[in-house]
Amino acid sequence: MTSPLLEMHGIGKRFPGVIALNNVSLEVFPGEIVALVGENGAGKSTLMKILGGIHQPDEGTIHINGDAVTIHNVNDSMRLGIGFIHQELNVFPNLDVAANVYLGREPVNAGFLRLIDRTKIEAATATLLKRLGVDVSPRTQLSELSIAQQQMVEIAKALSLNTRLLIMDEPTSSLTLTETTRLLEVVQDLRAQGVSVIYISHRLGEITEIADRVVVLRDGANAGTLQRDEITHDKMVTLMVGRALQHVHTPKEANAHPNYFVVENLRTKRYADKAVSFGVGKGEVLGVSGLIGAGRSEVAQAIFGVEPMLGGRVLLDGNPLLIKSSQDAIKHGICLIPEDRRHLGLVMDWTIQDNTTLATLTDYAKAGLIDFAAENKVAVEMSQKLRVKAPSVATKVSQLSGGNQQKVVLAKWLLQKLKVIIFDEPTRGIDIGAKSEIYELINQLAADGVAVIVISSDLEEILRISDRVAVLHEGKLTGILPRAECNEEAIMRLAVGSE
């Protein structure tokens, strides 16, 4: 057997008050795809930050190609051939592809002015793009590319730095299904070219597909390793959570009549010529599937009144509603848990308490003045009820994990009388444990008679929680599948609009 490219051995890292990593070991062989999985807070990020030179380990050794190395900073990491593709892309939308790939190390022409050698960087970029099978000109401005293409530019940049070990953190979280398939192909091509990959993802399906080995972390320690032929969804989950997870939701047969909340011929700005109609029953969970860009979020935003409704109407219990703003929607008991938690769901600089009460503040006020004691009481109650993990409600939400942040967003809405709740990608970037809790809450809401709409790109999730599944393709509703007919294939067929 060849010797490992990367050997991390006995890595320990403590932060004030927490042991982030305890005796963690990780090996990666040349041309191997190692999936690193674990719940949020399991230590994946810390371990990767050590490889990136952002944190220094307190204990343990790192060998690359057999040589002991110390990684002091990002430059060391780059020199050792380690490249990162982060979940949030690090690109400059205002520059073109070639400029992005060579940013900060532009080759220059000889001569007094030392101008950037455009010919050289464009040619080199074109070669890299070709290697990745991306059909984009090096002169295209990044803002004109899709997220998936921008990600390819990042990979091209990493390759141009002679990266031998590519670390990808949740690379598919903003990609459509076809783009995901394409990315997985690229990752496999890279493996064939001898590049090693550490692949971090919550999407276990992808991991099953491409990983040569799975390393599971739990609570800052190695929880187990699965070889290629041992990788299954259940085994990974069991190692991650340390116990077998029971499936919380058993979707009921749609017995409620789906005419409680009705959307009729709704048209949005993005697909102004396509009208969408559907109904949701009281106590029903309607999954909404489709590729990214299918116009699902736009429909949700129009219902919630934050984007204009160009046509059509919305009825609740047979009564047409006039929704011109989010205030109108909320007045009728309709709320939206937006996909972009950090920018739309929360005020990140604020505390749990201030975020929790933001939508219902007038309920804890007399004559326009806030009753702080009442406000605090409500926030504490909600945090306990939803099991938000934080020292107190005075903790800033920016310090919480994704799952806990999402619980705070939920807390904000559960404080009022809801009739319709729309979730847009409710568990994106949330670890498995918190995911189950969110599913439980969705289940509970439905049981309480709320009409629930869940938009999700995660098929597993859609299948797990929905009573029926509506599928959109480029703004058009291509079908609504009853529970009995829901399966990945049927949904995908509608999502790609092949009919």
Add this chain to the structure above:
Amino acid sequence: MKKELGIFILLVVLCAITAILNPRFLTPVNLQNTARLIGAFGILSLGLGVVIITSGIDLSVGSVMALLGVLLSMAITQWHVPGIIAVLLIILGGMALGSLHGFLVSKVRIQPFIVTLCGLLFYRGAARFVASDETKGFGSATGLEHLQSLAIGNIFGIPTPFVLLLIASIVMWVLIHRSVYGRYLFAVGNNEDAARYSGINARWIIASAYVVCGALTGLAAVIFAFYTNSVSPSSHGNFFELYGIAAAVLGGCSLRGGEGSVIGILLGTALLQVLQNLVNLLGIPSSLNFAVMGAVILMGVLADQLLKSRK
């Protein structure tokens, strides 16, 4: 609260130094004068602070004061509007201009900097045109003593503008720090989209901030007009918007929005006026006035930055 404490200490130190170097600082006349100016400028700064909390800015304040100032003078001396009604109309005028700014910012979505920069130019021109570029005063008008005492009078030895500032501050403190409206101001300033997604009428909140600012500007315009007793349309109120912004920033408002406090703005205003006073009392050439102010503001912000990064 820490931020306010820092600037409070700075203010005390500055007062102490000035008092030691020139005991005249502590004479009743000087204290009264400084307090009078703090009162007038403080009212202005509070208004700007509200706008800055929503991540906006109002550059037109100085020009608005000139326009409202000449209009006040002309209303009373030329059009013979009863004084008290003239004063109320001027404050309403400030609110009307504020509504216009609010409309342009929140509904038409033009950047506040641009809206109010245009205002700065436009109102200055309008003031000079309306006044035929002549200095306006209250010379021969009678029956104005009560109104003039708003600017130059004292209540139990405390300058009236300072008393007015205290009243305005209490009202604003309750509004900003204790009311639902105040919480919404901070929410909108910090993250307008998240506020909208929480069912807050963000546009209305933003527009209203400019109206509040307009009302306080109107009140300050009345005080300054009576205080100077002569309103030169080309120079009255010059740079006043910058004093206000400086006071708010010194007092802990962030120009990115979502941060700030009434106490901080008051302390910021006081600090700037004491600085002016210090320049006068310590015999520093008055040509250096702005240089001293600029340097102190920069040092204040730098110190804050250093303290932050050490945490």
